[in-house]
Amino acid sequence: MQIEAGALLKNILYPSDLRKLKDSDLEEVCKELRQFIIDIVSVNGGHFAASLGVVELTVALHYALNTPYDQIVFDVGHQAYGHKILTGRREQFHTNRILGGISGFPKREESEYDAFGVGHSSTSISAALGMAVASAYKGETDRQHVAIIGDGALTGGMAFEALNHAGIEKSNLLVILNDNCMSIDPNVGALKEYLTSITTSKSYNKFRDELISILAKISKNGPDAYGWAKKIEQSIKGTLLKNANLFESLNFRYFGPVDGHDVTKLAKTIEDLKNINGPKLLHVVTVKGKGYSLAEKDQTKWHAPGLFDKITGEIKKTTHDKPQPLKYQDVFGHTLVELAEANDKIMGITPAMPSGSSMNIMMNAMPNRAFDVGIAEQHAVTFSAGLATQGLVPFCNIYSSFMQRAYDQVIHDVALQKLNVVFCLDRAGLVGADGPTHHGAYDISFMRCVPNLIIGAPMNEEELRNMMYTAQLDNIGPFVIRYPRGNGVMPDWKRPFKALPIGKGRKLIDGEEVAILTFGHVGNEAAKAIIDLNAEGIYPSHYDIRFVKPLDEELLHEVFQKFNKVITVEDGVLPGGFGSAILEFMSNHNYQAQVIRLGIPDEIVEHGEQKELWRLCNYDAEAIVNECKKLSKTQPTQFQVG
Ligand SMILES: Cc1ncc(C[n+]2csc(CCOP(=O)(O)OP(=O)(O)O)c2C)c(N)n1
Ligand SMILES: CC(=O)[C@@H](O)[C@H](O)COP(=O)(O)O
Ligand SMILES: [Mg+2]
Incomplete structure (x- = not known):
């Protein structure tokens, strides 16, 4: 279904059209862009709240930068709908995630504006750094490279590997940290607490805006002035933050936090930062779901709500003649609590997917025995291994495609040591609209060749329950259970447990x-x-x-x-x-x-x-x-x- 864009948006086919507008028009462009996203996602489905949250940031970036020559790398890419609409795909946007239509994530073969293909998290800084180093090598000194990473994605270890490397490269890299205190579920961990503490530091915030523009002006005036600028900056920041800023300690020049919904100021800040060389991080504070009040209030539900009535906010149920069986994920979630009530050794682990995996059922019922460890699949596996060495029985639930991240941990930390970790691979098989980045296509092949693993796949809910029951009975070593996205097949799924003979069909x-x-x-x-x-x-x-x-x-x-x-x-x-x-x-x-x-x-x-x-x-x-x-x-x- 084609939906009409607003008066300004209608005339923006590419960012070059956006750049012809006055900066006083930008707010209106944001309003129209936000409305366009709401109009289409409500009838088409897809990721929602994240794109609404970065409307201003997206407009500001394409306004201030010379894209596609300047390169923007989105982390995960679920927030890139505004970017797609502004970069030649407004008229195809109604085909988003539909068979034969455009992808829900940035994809290199789809557009030259999609600098890097994404779907899995925490890759943006590495990829943008690679691009920046390549540009420096080729003498493209005027080229900008930007990684936009969310606070959730920043909990992934890869992001830290990249910061560690970028801090000693002189490349022209701008990392924009989009901090909205949310992953899909509320963000977790000490880093989140740290970000909150710098966001609320009043003494530092007092100086931030002036500092960015003064620095940019001085930097423009040559290397001497640049040296002075750096000194001023260091002394101000040194006093205020007592050299305690994490990013500064990693050799990044830290700017912010700034309001991520003030589009003109954002555009000006990005413009200014172009003149400051080396690795820099701009901390932007946004509200996930911004501009759609229901999404602002319940950000997890509106991460990817499915179809909804944009006026009433009612989420549409898929219409079926008869009640549908439970989703496999919910059978997993309820069964885990049932098993954990009877076996106090059972623990639950999810890397940032409490709602998606239904681990939140155990997290609510037994908060001291179920952990959301952030977007950290490798850690989730080895943390589970550690628990297992102490005689506990961890149920580590990871989407099949995200498990690709933790392959060495499965082999080195679990299988070689024959530890009794139960891996529940949700979303195994083709997942649908998320597409190739998310299809759980490979796990049978990559798990099957690892010694010591038991690998089962339930044909229905009863089988899933029985596999989970069997996996925690004796100390039988690593046990993989794979099941798909979506509903099971049994209306009466809650049947008494039966132990299954291992390796028997x-x-x-x-x-x-x-x-x-x-x-x-x-x-x-x-x-x-x-x-x-x-x-x-x-x-x-x-x-x-x-x-x-x-x-x-x-x-x-x-x-x-x-x-x-x-x-x-x-x-x-x-x-x-x-x-x-x-x-x-x-x-x-x-x-x-x-x-x-x-x-x-x-x-x-x-x-x-x-x-x-x-x-x-x-x-x-x-x-x-x-x-x-x-x-x-x-x-x-x-x-x-x-
Ligand atoms: C490796 C990996 N693990 C898990 C996910 C699932 N996932 C997609 S978006 C997301 C939350 C990202 O949070 P953040 O980066 O803060 O972006 P926001 O949605 O808040 O804008 C998660 C956990 C993923 N895409 N990749
Ligand atoms: C972008 C991302 O990785 C998640 O939002 C993913 O799309 C969730 O998939 P499910 O809808 O299957 O939970
Ligand atoms: Mg976030």
Whole structure:
């Protein structure tokens, strides 16, 4: 749906158009931009509050800088909607996150204004520093490089690795810290408390604005003046902050905190900072959800609210004929509390996703036993390992794609030491509208090759509960449980716990001619397919393999002794995945069969609705029906592997 932009915004196709306006027009541009974001996100969905919070910052940056020559790197990128609208994509913005439409995150192939592809957090300072160093090397002394990083993203270790490096480079790097005291949930940690303390330091704030513009003016007048400027700055800051500013200690010149909603002042400040060389950090204070009062009040809910009525603020429920089963994440959250009530060794850990993972259920019920450690996946894993060394049973819940960050920790700190950490990988498989940065595509492949791991995927809520129950029973070493984004399939999910035999699958349907082997929730697609196939007189067997490691060899011998036509289905990449594990088994035991592997192909899968993507990747019920029909017609003269 096309939505009309305001009178000024309508004439801004690119930042060069914005730069033709007077600075007295900027406030109106912000108003129109904010309204445009509200209009489209309310009918289209997507990330909301973060983009509203940086409207002024975005306008000021494109006004003061010479983009795309000057480069802006957004951290995470969920706040870049204003940037997209101002940089040639206003007319496509209604396709945001829709199959075939523009991406919800900055993406290099989409626009030359998107200096760096993002989605995962805490990368902006490293990337912008790389660009700044490259520019210096190429003699592009006039080029500006800006990293915009939120206070949440700054809790990620990578951001500190980059600050540490940038502090000794002379490159022209501006880090803008967008401080709104929020991650998706309220931001956490000592750093957050530190930022609050400098934001509220009255004595320092008194001097800040004057200091920035005086420095910029003096700096412009040559190297001597620059030396004087530095001295004045150091003595003022030294007195006021007693050399205690974290960023100053890392050789950054620290400016701020400034009001992130005063667009003209922001534009002037950014203009001034262009004249100050070396690494510098501008601390900007904003309100997440600014300009939409409901979002300002409940920032977590409005981080990505789904569709809503922009007038009443009512969030629209997806309409279904009958009540939907619970989301897997909620089954996890409630089950964890139930288990923790009975087992006082259980602890909960999430790196910055309390609401997304439903770890907040345990955090509310047992605040001393559940931790949000910030956007710090590596730390989350090794912290869990530490807990496990003391006989506790940590349930460390990490989205599959964010777990990519902590791979060495899984191997070095958990698997090698055979520690009883339970990894719950939420959002495993294709996640939908967030797209390739967030698809939990790789975990089966990258986990399967690590010794000592047990890796299971529940086909439904009852199985998830039983896997979680089994994982905490005995000290059985690291246990990975992967499950998808979205709803389960059982209305009555809360069934009594049963211990599962580790490495044992189950035969769900005893059929003939073709065996369908599934791993996890995709088993439900096979179940649907089998109903359709039966109607056409085709009766395949269905095995829910449950554990990709260790594999149920006994069950697989049964399969390959009976069938020479096999389909494997998984919600993960085919290279090295579940189907590959089955091929390895066949090869190890000299079985020959025609095997069709269905799953995510060896290519980047873009954004779209989950079901659309399953269709596109050919592993939904329809695909299983088609492949099964093809197989059942084939009379193999020669065995093939597909
Ligand atoms: C590595 C990684 N872990 C977790 C996330 C999920 N995530 C996306 S945005 C966000 C909060 C970011 O907070 P902040 O940087 O302060 O931005 P704000 O939303 O406040 O503008 C989190 C935790 C992510 N994108 N990447
Ligand atoms: C930007 C980001 O990384 C998160 O906001 C992510 O989009 C959350 O995904 P879910 O909606 O699946 O929790
Ligand atoms: Mg924040």
